[in-house]
Structure formats: C-alpha cells, structure tokens
Amino acid sequence: xxxxxxxxxxxxxxxFVLIRNMPGxxxxxxxxxxxxxxxxxxxxxxxxxxxLYGVAPGKSLFQQYLDYVAGLLRGDLGNSVHYKIPVTRIxxxxxxxxxxxxxxxxxxxxxxGSLTGMITAWKRKTLLDPIVSGYASIxxxxxxxxxxxxxxxxxxxxxxxxxxxxxxxxxLTPGFNLPFILSALYHAFLPIMAYTIENVGGWALIMKxxxxxxxGEDYVTAARAxxxxxxxxxxxxxxxxxxxxxxxALAITFGGMLGGSTLxxxxxxxxxxxxxxxxxxSLRDYPLMQGLFLLTTGGVIVANLIADLLYSRLDPRVxxxx
Numbered sequence: 585x586x587x588x589x590x591x592x593x594x595x596x597x598x599x600f601v602l603i604r605n606m607p608g609x610x611x612x613x614x615x616x617x618x619x620x621x622x623x624x625x626x627x628x629x630x631x632x633x634x635x636l637y638g639v640a641p642g643k644s645l646f647q648q649y650l651d652y653v654a655g656l657l658r659g660d661l662g663n664s665v666h667y668k669i670p671v672t673r674i675x676x677x678x679x680x681x682x683x684x685x686x687x688x689x690x691x692x693x694x695x696x697g698s699l700t701g702m703i704t705a706w707k708r709k710t711l712l713d714p715i716v717s718g719y720a721s722i723x724x725x726x727x728x729x730x731x732x733x734x735x736x737x738x739x740x741x742x743x744x745x746x747x748x749x750x751x752x753x754x755x756l757t758p759g760f761n762l763p764f765i766l767s768a769l770y771h772a773f774l775p776i777m778a779y780t781i782e783n784v785g786g787w788a789l790i791m792k793x794x795x796x797x798x799x800g801e802d803y804v805t806a807a808r809a810x811x812x813x814x815x816x817x818x819x820x821x822x823x824x825x826x827x828x829x830x831x832x833a834l835a836i837t838f839g840g841m842l843g844g845s846t847l848x849x850x851x852x853x854x855x856x857x858x859x860x861x862x863x864x865x866s867l868r869d870y871p872l873m874q875g876l877f878l879l880t881t882g883g884v885i886v887a888n889l890i891a892d893l894l895y896s897r898l899d900p901r902v903x904x905x906x
Contacts, residue, residue: 588885595881596656600649603870603877614665652874661878662871666863671875674860679842679879681751682849682856685772686841689779694834696780697787702823704788705795706814716792720785732778732851739774746774749853771854778848790833794826801825832891839887842880 612630619629655662661671704716723731740748752758752767798804799822807817842857849858857876864872 588889591885592882595885596653596878597649599874599877599881600652601645603873604645604648656878661875664864664869664872666867666869666872671871674872675857675875675879678855678857678860681854682841682845682858684768685775685849685854685856686779686845687838688772689776689783690834690837690841692776693780693783694787694830694837697784698791698827698830700784701788701791701793702795702818702826705792705799705826706818706822708792708796716785716788720789723782723785726782727847728778728782728845729847729851731782732775732848735774735778735781736851747771751855775845775848775852775854778851779845787830790830791826794829795822798822798826831894832888835887835891835894836884837887839883839885839890840880842883 615626615630615633618624618633619626622629652662659672661675663669664671664674667674700716704712707713736748740746747770751771752764753771756764756767758764804817804821807821812821845856846858846862848854849856850862853859857879860872861876863869864876
C-alpha cells in the first residue's frame with residue numbers, strides 16, 4: 585500500500601514537471617491572441633493567461649507545485665483553460681462513458697480471446713493455429729483508428745446502420761430509462777466493436793501461450809493417463825491454470841481504461857476520457873492534462889495492487905510461497 589501511494593506521488597510530480605516543460609510556449613501564443621482581440625497590452629494579457637494556467641505571478645515552480653498538491657488534497661484539480669469549467673466536472677462527466685464502453689469491450693475481448701486461445705492451444709497443428717496467429721498479428725500491427733475509421737465508413741456512412749458521432753440521442757432525457765439505455769448502447773456499438781476487434785487477438789495469443797505451457801505439465805499427463813475426458817482436462821486442468829497469468833493483465837487493463845481509448849473515442853467523437861485527453865494535448869490544456877494523467881496513473885497503480893491480491897487468492901501456490 586505504501587509503495588502504491590509513493591508511486592502515485594512520483595507519477596504526479598513527474599507529470600506536473602514534464603507538462604510545464606513541454607516544447608513551445610502556448611501561454612505566449614494565447615496571450616498574443618488575447619491582446620489582439622481585446623486590445624490590451626501584451627504584458628497584461630500574458631499575466632492573465634498565466635493565471636488561467638495556474639501560474640501565479642512571482643511564484644516559482646516549486647511554489648506552484650505546493651499549490652497544486654494543496655488543491656488536490658481539497659479535491660480541486662483546477663479549471664480547464666479551454667472549456668472554462670472545473671477539471672473535476674469534465675472527469676465526472678466523461679468517466680462514465682469511458683467506463684461504459686471499455687468495461688464491455690475489455691470483458692468481451694477477454695472472454696472471446698481466452699476461449700479462442702484455449703481452443704487454439706488444444707487444437708494446435710491444425711489450420712486454426714495460423715489463422716488465429718495471423719489475425720492477432722494483423723490487428724496488433726493495425727492502429728486503433730484505422731479499424732475505427734473502417735467501421736465508421738462501412739456501417740455509419742455507407743450502410744447508415746449506426747450514428748456517426750455522440751453517445752446518445754440528444755432528444756432523449758438522460759437517466760435510467762429504457763429509451764436512453766438503448767440509445768446509449770446503439771451509439772456505443774461501433775466503439776465497442778473497434779476496441780474488441782483490436783484486442784481479442786492479443787488475449788488469444790496470451791491464453792494460447794499459457795495453455796501450451798500448462799499442457800506440458802505432469803498433472804495434465806497424469807490426468808490423461810487416468811483416462812479423464814478431454815473436456816474435463818481442458819476446463820479443469822488446463823483452462824483454470826492457464827488463465828491465471830491473464831488475470832494480472834486484465835486487472836491492469838481495467839485500471840488503464842480510466843485514460844480511455846484516445847484514438848477510437850476521437851474517431852467517433854465519443855465524449856469519454858480519451859476524447860478529452862486528445863483535446864487537452866492538442867490545446868495544451870495543462871490543468872485538464874494533469875487531471876487525466878493523475879486519474880489514469882492512479883487507476884493503473886490501484887489495479888496492479890488489486891491484481892496482486894487477487895492472484896494470490898486464485899493461485900494457492902502463491903500463498904504457499906508467501
């Protein structure tokens with residue numbers, strides 16, 4: 585627990601320093617625009633823009649860092665420079681959409697990939713093996729946005745089966761009602777499919793490698809010698825042990841989903857964490873970038889901690905070694 589807290593502190597500090605040392609002076613550019621549009625002296629505009637970015641006049645970087653930490657302790661992540669609203673409000677609005685899409689996508693791709701990998705390992709040296717490996721190689725080499733763009737063009741532009749952008753029908757009232765839920769699922773279908781298509785192959789290869797290793801264990805050979813049915817061996821002896829290493833990767837993936845899928849969400853203009861992360865980077869919105877980085881880093885670190893605890897529960901050998 586202490587290591588996790590220390591890691592979050594280090595990541596938060598590095599993020600704060602690195603963001604403020606990015607190449608290019610976005611504050612000067614914005615100050616020039618503000619001075620020209622409002623007809624005020626550049627010096628005044630520059631100080632005003634620095635204030636928007638949380639850079640108080642006359643304060644050193646270390647003093648700004650202390651102010652930032654003090655704000656975090658109060659739950660204040662600052663205000664977005666571009667959107668002119670608190671960063672926490674943006675995160676609270678965007679996080680549910682990302683969690684909705686990615687929780688479904690990660691679960692679906694994990695289940696499909698693990699089943700496919702298990703079957704491929706069991707039936708290796710058949711045609712299924714090169715097909716799965718080839719599919720995984722293609723999807724791993726293909727950028728997320730390419731898959732997203734193909735789905736968008738085919739199913740939204742050409743066939744018009746799904747909407748181009750958005751998270752739900754704007755004419756509906758958001759809430760736990762059937763029309764809104766169906767609309768949200770309808771709008772999320774293509775982002776979910778894009779993420780699933782891109783990741784199911786990776787899970788299949790991980791499960792295949794784990795299952796092939798387990799197939800060579802003595803207890804599997806002993807089970808076959810006892811005359812147990814192949815289905816029982818595959819599920820109870822191979823599958824249960826082969827899936828254990830994937831648990832850690834799955835937990836980390838769930839933790840990392842707090843950052844959203846930037847390319848996919850941006851392609852579909854889906855208002856999740858990844859969409860706002862892309863906006864924050866392109867607009868040099870430092871407060872928003874810091875908030876997104878902090879939430880993503882915290883999610884991954886907590887997920888790692890949960891994975892370690894969960895793995896020790898699932899695998900008795902880990903408890904015995906401890």
